[in-house]
Amino acid sequence: MSKVIIGVDLGGTNLKIAIVTEDKKILVQGDCSTEAKAGPEVVMDQMEKLIKELLQSQDLSLANVLAAGFGIPGPLNWRTGVVYDPPNLENWKDVPLGEEMNKRLGVPCFVDNDANVACYGEYWMGAGQGAKSIVVFTLGTGLGGGIVIDGELLRGIDGTAAELGHLKVERNGRLCGCESRGCLECYASVTGMLRTAKLDWDKAETSLKKVTGGDPNKLNGLMIYIAALEGDPFALKVYTETAEWIGLGAASMVNALNPERLILCGAMSSGGDLLYDTVRKTMLENSFKVPGKRCQLLPPDLGNNAGVLGSAGCALARFQTECA
Numbered sequence: 001m002s003k004v005i006i007g008v009d010l011g012g013t014n015l016k017i018a019i020v021t022e023d024k025k026i027l028v029q030g031d032c033s034t035e036a037k038a039g040p041e042v043v044m045d046q047m048e049k050l051i052k053e054l055l056q057s058q059d060l061s062l063a064n065v066l067a068a069g070f071g072i073p074g075p076l077n078w079r080t081g082v083v084y085d086p087p088n089l090e091n092w093k094d095v096p097l098g099e100e101m102n103k104r105l106g107v108p109c110f111v112d113n114d115a116n117v118a119c120y121g122e123y124w125m126g127a128g129q130g131a132k133s134i135v136v137f138t139l140g141t142g143l144g145g146g147i148v149i150d151g152e153l154l155r156g157i158d159g160t161a162a163e164l165g166h167l168k169v170e171r172n173g174r175l176c177g178c179e180s181r182g183c184l185e186c187y188a189s190v191t192g193m194l195r196t197a198k199l200d201w202d203k204a205e206t207s208l209k210k211v212t213g214g215d216p217n218k219l220n221g222l223m224i225y226i227a228a229l230e231g232d233p234f235a236l237k238v239y240t241e242t243a244e245w246i247g248l249g250a251a252s253m254v255n256a257l258n259p260e261r262l263i264l265c266g267a268m269s270s271g272g273d274l275l276y277d278t279v280r281k282t283m284l285e286n287s288f289k290v291p292g293k294r295c296q297l298l299p300p301d302l303g304n305n306a307g308v309l310g311s312a313g314c315a316l317a318r319f320q321t322e323c324a
C-alpha cells in the first residue's frame with residue numbers, strides 16, 4: 001500500500017485531522033475542541049493522540065505515514081515551523097511546532113499558514129482542481145486570501161504574501177484593523193458590509209430596522225443578505241456595493257496574476273447569483289479582456305474541510321520538493 005499523509009487544521013476553537021492517501025482519497029477524519037487555553041503542550045498532546053487514534057482506526061501506524069501538514073493561524077515561519085504568537089491560541093510564544101511534532105511522530109512535519117493551506121485545499125481537491133493558477137478570497141469577518149501560481153503556493157520572501165484583504169483600494173479610506181487605511185477588507189467582507197450599512201442607516205427606509213429594533217449594532221450579514229433577496233432597496237444597495245468591492249478586488253487579481261479561477265470561500269460564499277453575478281460583472285468591467293474572460297469565478301467545493309485537506313496536500317507537495 002502507498003503511504004498516507006496527515007492533515008491537521010488547528011483553530012482556536014476546533015482541531016480537525018484527516019488521513020489522506022497520495023492519490024487524494026480521504027480515509028478518515030476526526031475532530032475535537034481545541035484546549036487552546038491550556039497552552040501549546042496540551043494542544044500538541046491532543047494532536048498526537050487524535051492522529052494515533054485515527055491511524056489505528058484504519059489499521060495503520062506512523063510507519064505508514066509519509067508526512068504530516070499543520071495549518072495554523074499565523075504569524076509563523078513556514079520554513080522553520082515556528083509559530084510566533086497567534087491571537088487565538090493563548091500562551092503560544094515562539095513554539096517550534098514542526099520540530100516538536102516531528103519528535104512526537106517521527107515523520108516529516110510541515111507547518112503552514114491556515115489561509116494558505118485552505119487555498120491549497122481548494123486547488124488540490126476542490127474547486128481549483130485541474131487548474132494551475134487560482135486565487136481564493138475567504139469572505140468572513142475579514143477577507144483572507146491565498147494564491148497558487150503554476151501549482152505552487154505564493155508565499156513571498158518572508159512568507160507573508162497573499163494578504164489580499166489588505167490590498168489598498170481607497171486612499172485615506174476606512175481605518176483597518178491593520179492600522180492602515182482603505183484596505184479591501186474594510187469594504188469587501190461581512191464587517192465591511194456592516195460598515196457600509198451603518199453609513200446611511202439613520203435616513204434609510206428599510207425592513208432591517210424592524211429586524212434589529214432600529215439598532216444598527218444588531219445587524220448581521222445574513223440579515224442584510226435575506227432582506228436584499230426579498231427586494232429591500234436599502235439592503236440590496238448595501239449588498240450590491242459590497243459585491244462590487246469584491247469584484248474590484250477580483251479585477252486587480254485578474255490583472256496582476258492572470259489566474260484560471262477565482263474562488264470565493266467563507267461565510268459570504270453561499271450568496272448565490274446575487275453575489276456571483278455582481279462580482280463577475282464588476283470584475284469584467286474593471287479588468288483586461290483576455291484575463292477577465294479567462295478567469296472563472298466559482299464557489300468553493302470543500303467548505304470547512306479546505307483547511308484540513310489542504311494541510312495534507314501542502315505536506316505532500318513540500319515532502320516531494322524538500323525531502324525527495
Ligand SMILES: [Zn+2]
Nearest residue numbers: 166176178183
Ligand atoms: Zn488592512
